[in-house]
Amino acid sequence: MSGMDTTYAIHAEGLVKRFGETTALDGVDLAVRPGTVLGLLGPNGAGKTTAVRILATLVRPDAGHAEVGGFDVARRPHEVRGLIGLTGQYASVDETLTGTENLLMIGRLLGLSRPAARARAAALLERFELTAAAGRAAGKYSGGMRRRLDLAASLVGDPRVLYLDEPTTGLDPRSRNEVWDIVRGLVADGVTVLLTTQYLDEADQLAGEIVVIDHGRVIATGTPADLKSRVGAQTVTVRPAVIDETGRIREAVGRVAAGPVDVSGDVVLAPVSDPGALAKLVRDLDEQGLAVAELALRSPSLDEVFLSLTGARA
Amino acid sequence: MTTMALRNTGTLAWRTLVQIKHNPFELIDFSVQPIMFLLLFTYVFGGAMAGSPAEYLTFALPGIVVQNLIFATMNTGIGLNTDITKGVFDRLRSLPIARSAPLAGRILADVIKQAWAVALLLVIGIVLGFRIETGPAATLGAIGLLLVFAVALSWVSVLVAMLVSTPEKVQIFGFVLFFPLTMASGAFVDPATMPGWLQAFAEVNPTTVVADAVRGLLSGGPVAGPVTWSLAWAGGLLVVFAPLAVRAFRRRI
Structure with a gap:
């Protein structure tokens, strides 16, 4: 699609994004190989969410460019959207719909037939242990259940690249472990994961490689062991x-x-x-x-x- | 691409309508409140205004329908703003769907809700003694005109939703804007008794012209003038607010 290397599932170079006076990203490079987990680590306001939003085609960078699965996020957003799943920092399921309805809606939006969308919803609810709560409005779910539903929603389209923007923020340790297990399972299936987190143990647990950003700049890159040494x-x-x-x-x-x-x-x-x-x-x-x-x-x-x-x- | 847009719009309209199942308050909003207005206006003001509740109902029912319709357009903005603030929009925008579908689906669902509210008010009006003097074609024409006007006005609501930070603010803005607009009109009384300046406003007020058009189409009387003015208002609102709303929408999300 372009001259860029497709050995990377995600490849970003020199991403810059400003919001008025604030520079959220100040020249960020990222490269993630297929089937691996990159942990994007940084304090609040470091620019992690902005980076994910650019890679998910939700905002355009002011400078630099990025490719996902070989498609330029700015020029081929529709193709990029066909490859990705997004789980936001704030659970983005519809609280007024039931678990089933949320997944059904996404399945239908992705072009599945009604029976296929139903089957997919049921399978995902089962996999994330939400079958018992399938008929309840998502607004009545606990934090951990809602996060699992959100993850399930991002997996309806079988994404090859998954963005997890602070997937365990606000979760109790048990729910956090559940989310971690799910992520490990996805990576075992060959999904590429970009994980943002403020929790170092989370990056340590899940990520093969870590990029530390602060004030919109990359300040360190390496494996968890590299960074420790x-x-x-x-x-x-x-x-x-x-x-x-x-x-x-x-x-x-x-x-x-x-x-x-x-x-x-x-x-x-x-x-x-x-x-x-x-x-x-x-x-x-x-x-x-x-x-x-x-x-x-x-x-x-x-x-x-x-x-x-x-x-x-x- | 177009079939995809239509299908996506249908799915997202379904998503808005199926919410009613889980949030019965929305149904109360849509049904109980207009019925309450209808009963109160008819039995409290009816005798004083027109000699008898039945007499007044004939005049006021179209006005009540229009007032309810105008207030209900704010639901489009409230729903959109809620989706944006809750992050549902980010999820939708990260999917390979038609870009127009989230907005179009919301508007389609709200038109269906509006049609339900209009039909409900007409049926209850008929139970209370309102008589349609024209015919089915004119009645459908009245409902069609109301829905066209509602879609045009809902762009104001979309614009407001893009400019304010919370759904509550959309609601407050709608109330402040639409309460005087619907009251300072010929919806409930003949503007002839109003002071001159208010009368001038009431006569060009879209609430008045749409209510007059509905009166003409249901009870007989002048139709051409008020229908033309109603469509002119709908067209004007659409031409001014749809582009502003779409621009604000693109900027916000």
Whole structure:
């Protein structure tokens, strides 16, 4: 359709979007390979939703261009719409219609016959465990049910590319896990997913690759592991078995630490960079006869990575 | 492409109409309120205005139908604004459907609701003693004229819906605009007793000309003049507000 590379399911270059004085996107590049999940990570107002809206043909970029499945979003929007599914940050099902009616409407809009649309609606409701609520108005659904219905609605047309704009914002942990499982299932079926989220663990759980944006610009790109290693230091945490020994344990940790030692509650923690630090610490504690209830070395969480990348704003 | 547009419009009109099943308040809005107006106007004002409720009903029923029709055009805007603020429009726009269908489907559904309200008021009017003096053709002509006018006026409602932030604001705007418009007219009284300036306004008021046209078509009397003026108003509203509304629509979504 154009000269651009179709090895990417989604490919955007130099996307710029302004709303009056505000620059929502300031030259964003994205590339997502088919059948993978890209996590678009950033704080509120970073430009995530604007990027999704451009890729879903809902707004036109002021500069730059984007292709989905090889079709230019600005010049071939109808073809792009035939490939995508969109689940918005705010559940965009019709609250006055039942679950069945919502899916039936979309099936009919996509050209399915009445019986085919009914069958598709029933199958999706079944798959998302909404069969019991199929005849109830979506406005009466719980948050998790509504999000599942919204996901089902975006899947009626069997999209090859799915945009999930903060799919779990406001959900309880259980509903969040359900949505995650659904997304994993879709990716296993070969669907390409662009996921926006403010939650680092969500990106960590689902995305093979993460793009961090802030103030409309890409500030980091890589796998979750890449991003974690970029911050470097690991953290050692020690929970004393005997509270009175906290002071001496703190001194022992200080001897292997690469930075200041902290005591948080009854846990002693400190950054370490030497690979042998943990072994050295264990020997030291043993020699002094200090008992510990818990001793761990952990990689930085994505939250820490994110904080260090975006400064104070996260 | 056109068959797709028609089918998409039909599906989206169905979607608006099937809502009535789950939101009975909408039906109350559409049925109980006009019936209440009809009963109150007939039995409270009837004797004082025209000597007897039955006498007044003959004059006022077309006026009540027109007033109800004008207020009901705001539902188009309220529905559109709700879809935009709730995100339903984003979902629809991300689908490979005809671009005109969300707007056309809403308007088609609202015309069907309007036809239902007009028919209901006529039937209840007849039960209360209203007599159609003309014939079926003239009656259908009256209903057709009312619906044409309603579609033209609904573009005002679409424009308002695109300019304000919430459905409630569409409602408030509609009330402030349409309450004086429908009252300062010949819908319920003969404007002859109004002060001169108000009389001048009432005579050109679209409420008056449409009510007069419906009176002529149902009860006999002058038809050509008021029907021509009604169509002129419909045409004028369409020419001015449809392009403004479509432009605002494109900008908003």
